[in-house]
Amino acid sequence: MAEEEKKKRKKRRTATKAAASIGPMVKAAIGGTIKAKEEGKKIAYTFIVCLYDEILRAMDIVPVWTENYAGVCGAKRDAERFLERAESLGFSRSLCTYALCGLGFDQWREELGEMPPEAPWGGQARPDMMLSSGQILCDPRNKWYQAAQQFMPDVPIHNVDLPYPLYEDDIHFTDIQDYYIKHIIEELRGLVTFLEKQTGKKMDYDRLSGLVDLGEKTWNLIHETYELRRAVPTPMGTGDAMNTMVPMTFMLGTQEAYDFYVGLNKELKEKIARKEGVIENEKYRLLWGGGLPSWFALADFNYFNSKGAVFPAETTYRMVQPIYHMYMPETNDPIERLAWRWFGYWVYWYDKARKRPGSHPDVEWLIQYIEDYQIDGIVMHEAFSCRTWHLGLIWQLNQLAKIYKPIPVLVLGKDGRENKASRELPSLVLESDIIDITSYSEVDTRNRIDAFIETLESVKKGKTI
Amino acid sequence: MEYYAGVDIGSTMTKVVIMNKGIISSIIGPTGPEQRRLANKVMEKALNKADLAFESINYIVATGYGRINVPFADKQVTEITCHAKGVADFFPEAKTVIDIGGQDSKGIKIDNGRPIDFVMNDKCAAGSGRYLEITADALGIKIEDMGELALQSTNPALISNICTIFAEQEVVSKLAEGVPLRDLVAGVLESLANRVSRMVKRLNVEEAVVITGGVAKNAGLVKALSDKLGYHVSVPPEPLLTGAVGAALLGKDIVRKAIENGESPERKERSLKEIEIL
Numbered sequence A: 001m002a003e004e005e006k007k008k009r010k011k012r013r014t015a016t017k018a019a020a021s022i023g024p025m026v027k028a029a030i031g032g033t034i035k036a037k038e039e040g041k042k043i044a045y046t047f048i049v050c051l052y053d054e055i056l057r058a059m060d061i062v063p064v065w066t067e068n069y070a071g072v073c074g075a076k077r078d079a080e081r082f083l084e085r086a087e088s089l090g091f092s093r094s095l096c097t098y099a100l101c102g103l104g105f106d107q108w109r110e111e112l113g114e115m116p117p118e119a120p121w122g123g124q125a126r127p128d129m130m131l132s133s134g135q136i137l138c139d140p141r142n143k144w145y146q147a148a149q150q151f152m153p154d155v156p157i158h159n160v161d162l163p164y165p166l167y168e169d170d171i172h173f174t175d176i177q178d179y180y181i182k183h184i185i186e187e188l189r190g191l192v193t194f195l196e197k198q199t200g201k202k203m204d205y206d207r208l209s210g211l212v213d214l215g216e217k218t219w220n221l222i223h224e225t226y227e228l229r230r231a232v233p234t235p236m237g238t239g240d241a242m243n244t245m246v247p248m249t250f251m252l253g254t255q256e257a258y259d260f261y262v263g264l265n266k267e268l269k270e271k272i273a274r275k276e277g278v279i280e281n282e283k284y285r286l287l288w289g290g291g292l293p294s295w296f297a298l299a300d301f302n303y304f305n306s307k308g309a310v311f312p313a314e315t316t317y318r319m320v321q322p323i324y325h326m327y328m329p330e331t332n333d334p335i336e337r338l339a340w341r342w343f344g345y346w347v348y349w350y351d352k353a354r355k356r357p358g359s360h361p362d363v364e365w366l367i368q369y370i371e372d373y374q375i376d377g378i379v380m381h382e383a384f385s386c387r388t389w390h391l392g393l394i395w396q397l398n399q400l401a402k403i404y405k406p407i408p409v410l411v412l413g414k415d416g417r418e419n420k421a422s423r424e425l426p427s428l429v430l431e432s433d434i435i436d437i438t439s440y441s442e443v444d445t446r447n448r449i450d451a452f453i454e455t456l457e458s459v460k461k462g463k464t465i
Numbered sequence B: 001m002e003y004y005a006g007v008d009i010g011s012t013m014t015k016v017v018i019m020n021k022g023i024i025s026s027i028i029g030p031t032g033p034e035q036r037r038l039a040n041k042v043m044e045k046a047l048n049k050a051d052l053a054f055e056s057i058n059y060i061v062a063t064g065y066g067r068i069n070v071p072f073a074d075k076q077v078t079e080i081t082c083h084a085k086g087v088a089d090f091f092p093e094a095k096t097v098i099d100i101g102g103q104d105s106k107g108i109k110i111d112n113g114r115p116i117d118f119v120m121n122d123k124c125a126a127g128s129g130r131y132l133e134i135t136a137d138a139l140g141i142k143i144e145d146m147g148e149l150a151l152q153s154t155n156p157a158l159i160s161n162i163c164t165i166f167a168e169q170e171v172v173s174k175l176a177e178g179v180p181l182r183d184l185v186a187g188v189l190e191s192l193a194n195r196v197s198r199m200v201k202r203l204n205v206e207e208a209v210v211i212t213g214g215v216a217k218n219a220g221l222v223k224a225l226s227d228k229l230g231y232h233v234s235v236p237p238e239p240l241l242t243g244a245v246g247a248a249l250l251g252k253d254i255v256r257k258a259i260e261n262g263e264s265p266e267r268k269e270r271s272l273k274e275i276e277i278l
């Protein structure tokens, strides 16, 4: 990246100290994986939201989150050269750009026998194994590492199949849950066997139990901490949450992650006591209702702030739900507990959705947050290259508008009389990508944001009841 | 007498209106690189036409893509709000506005002249006026003639390519294959109507539906659009001017409100200078 541009781009302002501490933390973690490699520790490429974080920690395997490294390249506006490299290798530009970035990087590192020049934050360590966790819809989770194996034929791949039942309003998930749980448990046991073979070590199940305890405690703490953002003014927005997701997604099952949220919890409570919000004059409370962010354009959150808008909540990267609200049968087997936690997370909104005709778990999630966080409008981001998280976003907005109209208004009827009515929340869909900067136009994006703010303003004025 | 001006700098056309009770002067011209820099010149033309001095304008609102390049405007407002306001002036009962600009298209849900939701396509030329310009060019006809030609067709051709560039090639090869011109033009308009209506449908379209932007003068497109949406689509008398009219009317509202509150509206310094940067 041109030196001038590097200098020009100021550090993004965050509302919390906790969020500001994340950059150095990620940098240290990435540096840590390179050091671990030098020390001969086992390194595994893997994907976030994979369920087996604690298993890796219990086996002393160092995870390299390949999506994270691609995101770092994007945030540093230095992904283009890796994307181009992958494209020149014959991969289509319309594939997941995280995968493209990772493939471009890996091929380059393997060709050189060392990190590519000026690799962001020292580069991505060469793995000893690659764990692809096949999740519904995300094709890179199956295909990315298979493609990477072309450049690293000596690195084994182990695939962990982690399904969850898709929502059907006429089938209750309890009818099929035993089947799913059994399958997931088998998959996790298979993973343990694979890891034991790779490391030559046996799994210490007591240690794993302790880590699962810690993981569950962390889930509950994250939930409680994020719920503090319901306060008016909100002490933390989505811009910060795109940082504070790091310990949740990349460090689960570590004391460091738990301690981070203890600190964040304390900081938010102090800010609330001082009535200190993200911005001084909070006018509009928005919900980031879906879509991964453009990592290179996180400053857009500050732009929203400059217009009086804050994001007290987001569904993206809220990868936990309170364990105490889930069905968790009594068991001492940590593997079984992991399977139930996984299942409980995915079916969390299913019961609620069944109670509202035309609803869907994802829509129910939006409705809950709209109410809990006193939301005035919804913003989503359609990142063209990730189908997994972006498929159905527009459908969710359509459905929401059909079944849920939270804004009370007076409308002039044909008879000239004013009638009480209600209407849906305004929404904004941004279009770009997670790391492909060529898909982004700052002028167009900010023009849309300006128009959205004016719309919110006019809706507020028109809220006559 | 009070005068209000609206300056709408779109991606392809610049529009200026000066109003008191109604429009007393309006200018429509292309937004060349020059015009974008010289918003002052367009304003001067409008003032000359109305025989007014710059100082006599009570309030100026700039809108459109290039609104930041109007340094003499008292306020900048996005085209979403201005179109909503402008349309409601012609059609107070309007609930849905479709604006097809030179390089983008928008759908706006409105309530008493205020926007309550919107959708925008600024990513792809296929949903904009540019699509018609390019295909008209490829077919060797004038863009103004497209509407009438299309209305004569009973068998619109199917244009399967969504991308403007490929659609251009497709119409040329279809013409060579002997597909009648009127059917090709009707097919082009249908495919534009298709794209726009798909986007607008996200808003839960309600009557009355109004279309603005230069493309609204194309009767063939208006018909195709109303067929796709299943609603009558109304066209204001000067569809290109709605944004500028809305901007001027918003200025009027701002001044009235300030006076009601016993304040004087915040205004910029009145000077028609060139600006250095775009």
Ligand code: SF4
Binding pocket: A067, A096, A097, A098, A099, A138, A139, A140, A141, A385, A386, A387, A388, A389, A434
């Ligand atoms: S497709 Fe989406 S979910 Fe899958 S790896 Fe890429 S960004 Fe992640």
